[in-house]
Amino acid sequence: MERLRRKAPGAAVSEDVDLDLRNCHYLGPAAVVTLCALRAKADLAAKSFRIALPESPPPLTNYCRYSGLQRFFGLGPGPDAHPDNVTTPVRQFRTRPLSELAEISSLVRRQMGLSKSDEHYLNLTLIELAQNVLDHAKSQVGGFLSARALSTERQVRFAVADLGIGFREALRLTHPVHRDLDAIRLAMTANVSSKSSTHNLGQGLKLLRDIVLANGGSMLLCSKGAWFELLNGRENVGVFLNGNEYPGVLAVVTLPVRGPGADEDKDDHGDVWD
Structure with missing residues (x-):
């Protein structure tokens, strides 16, 4: 999270890009989406x-195979089902992705042993995060989501991203703010919404923060030039340096594994077990 906060991707793809990741030591859901x-x-x-x-x-x-990154870029096969069901491949969505969200909820439930109440709120949160993309992000490519479990770190991570207009522009009519930093603060407040759809209740990010806090997890939210982070129970907000910004909205959540099987070492297929 710290690396992403320090330097976010450019806001637009205005020229051909060749990105060499061969010396990269880690890729997760945030990078994939x-x-x-x-x-x-x-x-x-x-x-x-x-x-x-x-x-x-x-x-x-x-x-790279099981996450779907390899196939998405035409670099090889996959993503066939992971043998241990611990990776949710990247999914692109333009309509409400209920089955895809159910995959992530199932992954989190299996790894964490969530209570029925927490699982219910997690489902609501994921649905609203995805609905936010559909309702007001105005993302030409829709949204992307993916999830991953990591045994050695005893964590489940998931990410949802779009390349849309960001919180400041989405909230412009109902909550006019002039800075991305103010917009991201506002977006973390309950009942704040662009009201662009009856589906949008303005609760998704507040519920997500509550789930992360209750379970001792972490959360990173990026919107254009600003970021919000919840880590070790503490909240921080800031702006990206040197004119960098995230080209839309990205939500990344890490939750600790506490459920049955958390101590099993499943490294035969290594893709999610670091």
């Missing part, structure tokens, strides 16, 4: 967006 969204945006702009994926170690190369 962002890279796939940028590739989709480049396709719309008739620009090329090529990446070179890591060639080792096996846990990382396997994750």
